[in-house]
Amino acid sequence: MNLQDATLLRADNFIAGRWMAAASGQQLEVRNPADNALIVAVPDSAAADAQAAVDAAQAAFPAWKATPARERAQLLKRWHALIIEHQQDLALIISTEQGKPLAEGRGEVLYAASYVEWFAEEATRANGELIPAPVRGRRMMALKEPVGVVAAITPWNFPAAMIARKIAPALAAGCTVVAKPAEDTPLTSLALVHLAELAGFPAGVLNIVSASREHTPAVVDVWLKDVRVRKITFTGSTPVGKHLARESATTLKKLSLELGGNAPFIVFEDADLDAAVEGLMVSKFRNGGQTCVCPNRVFVHDAVHDQFVEKLASRVGALKVGPATRADSQIGPMINARAVNKIMAHIDDALSKGAQLVTGGRRLLQGEGPNYVAPTVLSSATTAMLLAQEETFGPVVPVFRFTGEDEVVRIANDTPFGLAAYFYSRDIARVWRVADALETGIVGINEGALASEAAPFGGVKESGYGREGSTHGLDDYMHTKYLCQGGL
Numbered sequence: 001m002n003l004q005d006a007t008l009l010r011a012d013n014f015i016a017g018r019w020m021a022a023a024s025g026q027q028l029e030v031r032n033p034a035d036n037a038l039i040v041a042v043p044d045s046a047a048a049d050a051q052a053a054v055d056a057a058q059a060a061f062p063a064w065k066a067t068p069a070r071e072r073a074q075l076l077k078r079w080h081a082l083i084i085e086h087q088q089d090l091a092l093i094i095s096t097e098q099g100k101p102l103a104e105g106r107g108e109v110l111y112a113a114s115y116v117e118w119f120a121e122e123a124t125r126a127n128g129e130l131i132p133a134p135v136r137g138r139r140m141m142a143l144k145e146p147v148g149v150v151a152a153i154t155p156w157n158f159p160a161a162m163i164a165r166k167i168a169p170a171l172a173a174g175c176t177v178v179a180k181p182a183e184d185t186p187l188t189s190l191a192l193v194h195l196a197e198l199a200g201f202p203a204g205v206l207n208i209v210s211a212s213r214e215h216t217p218a219v220v221d222v223w224l225k226d227v228r229v230r231k232i233t234f235t236g237s238t239p240v241g242k243h244l245a246r247e248s249a250t251t252l253k254k255l256s257l258e259l260g261g262n263a264p265f266i267v268f269e270d271a272d273l274d275a276a277v278e279g280l281m282v283s284k285f286r287n288g289g290q291t292c293v294c295p296n297r298v299f300v301h302d303a304v305h306d307q308f309v310e311k312l313a314s315r316v317g318a319l320k321v322g323p324a325t326r327a328d329s330q331i332g333p334m335i336n337a338r339a340v341n342k343i344m345a346h347i348d349d350a351l352s353k354g355a356q357l358v359t360g361g362r363r364l365l366q367g368e369g370p371n372y373v374a375p376t377v378l379s380s381a382t383t384a385m386l387l388a389q390e391e392t393f394g395p396v397v398p399v400f401r402f403t404g405e406d407e408v409v410r411i412a413n414d415t416p417f418g419l420a421a422y423f424y425s426r427d428i429a430r431v432w433r434v435a436d437a438l439e440t441g442i443v444g445i446n447e448g449a450l451a452s453e454a455a456p457f458g459g460v461k462e463s464g465y466g467r468e469g470s471t472h473g474l475d476d477y478m479h480t481k482y483l484c485q486g487g488l
């Protein structure tokens with residue numbers, strides 16, 4: 001990897017202000033999904049490393065909590081400036097370990113940085129309340145306090161943004177952090193922690209350990225059992241989220257869970273079809289379709305179905321697939337063989353149950369590496385197909401035909417998940433009706449790009465709870481303490 005600043009490529013854990021190998025000396029190989037080439041080996045941590053990280057975070061907590069909010073904000077602003085300064089290198093690290101095209105890697109760095117800047121500002125506004133006392137002789141107030149040590153566990157699909165939007169509000173609130181990035185993509189997180197060290201956060205305030213998928217449960221188990229860890233913030237799959245909810249119940253930790261989705265994208269007969277196609281291209285094909293808010297089911301009204309599918313197919317068929325570092329690539333490799341196998345199984349299942357292949361539907365560029373999938377459109381999709389029930393997490397658009405508003409809203413909601421939903425309509429009454437009826441935490445109305453540091457991001461139902469970004473994002477790392485003074 002040709003970095004301008006080679007010190008960004010870290011291959012150690014960071015605990016108590018020091019970079020170190022795993023206590024066991026074991027390592028985890030990080031590979032480029034474009035060709036499976038080894039990039040570097042990082043620590044494959046175990047319980048001892050997780051324990052050391054909590055010890056450091058707990059030791060640092062009292063002083064960090066007592067640090068004035070403005071000073072915490074200044075450190076976050078310095079971190080933000082360093083991320084911006086190193087955006088090219090960070091983008092290259094993201095694209096090399098995760099596979100998204102370089103332009104998207106740069107976009108992700110700026111998106112991650114926006115959370116650091118936002119929470120630097122929010123840190124200074126964690127106001128409490130003065131409560132009018134209902135009886136004489138009392139003064140009553142509510143103060144916001146940091147919850148304590150926070151454990152952050154993140155997925156591979158946005159290796160910079162997911163960790164930034166957990167660490168930044170935690171540090172802004174006055175919490176200290178132990179973090180574990182996804183096993184496929186630890187290098188971006190380690191680089192961000194290196195920049196945080198340069199920004200000058202005190203030792204122990206931010207700690208990170210990497211671990212293989214095999215050793216991750218042992219690491220996280222230490223954090224689940226330790227009473228000093230007061231919050232777990234997790235982004236990833238629903239089964240792991242449920243495991244964390246169950247296991248953290250024994251010490252009643254605060255939890256934020258950003259889990260899987262099964263987003264509907266509805267195109268009504270009164271929609272601006274070109275805008276709808278554009279919105280779908282933006283929301284579906286970002287990161288090769290490996291995004292939790294990606295439309296997973298596309299419902300198109302019978303009256304505009306054929307026209308929409310034709311416009312969509314010509315756009316999807318023209319997408320350029322290739323290695324992330326090639327300038328014209330729009331879709332990079334999928335993250336690993338497991339992901340490719342799931343995508344192909346969904347396509348095969350749909351075709352065997354009557355779906356029509358409009359474009360794509362096969363592996364691509366196998367000479368370049370094993371992880372490329374052709375951007376795919378399938379029509380005549382039905383709810384009996386796997387891709388209607390589970391996240392495909394790849395560049396596949398299944399199109400369903402519908403005729404009635406009530407019917408499509410009912411089918412859109414007929415899933416255990418409730419993260420994002422999208423719809424296109426120019427009928428103002430319908431816009432409000434459908435926005436109210438959709439059972440998701442996020443709704444895109446005539447818009448495909450929804451994420452913003454200023455907005456609350458999160459789901460309902462089995463997509464989890466808690467919100468990231470916005471003022472709600474800071475609240476999730478604080479509790480409210482009620483003070484009552486008598487004898488006035």
Ligand code: NAD
Pocket residue numbers: 153154155156157158180181182183212213216217220235236237238240241243257258259260261291292391393419
């Ligand atoms: P995953 O749940 O397998 O992994 C996420 C993280 O959990 C990783 O760090 C992993 O090492 C860790 N993990 C795995 N097993 C664990 C265990 N037993 N105990 C504790 N931690 C464990 O998910 P993934 O494959 O990395 O990511 C894809 C999934 O994440 C998709 O379902 C996607 O929808 C979801 N996701 C959700 C959001 C969101 O904001 N809601 C964002 C991105 C991804």
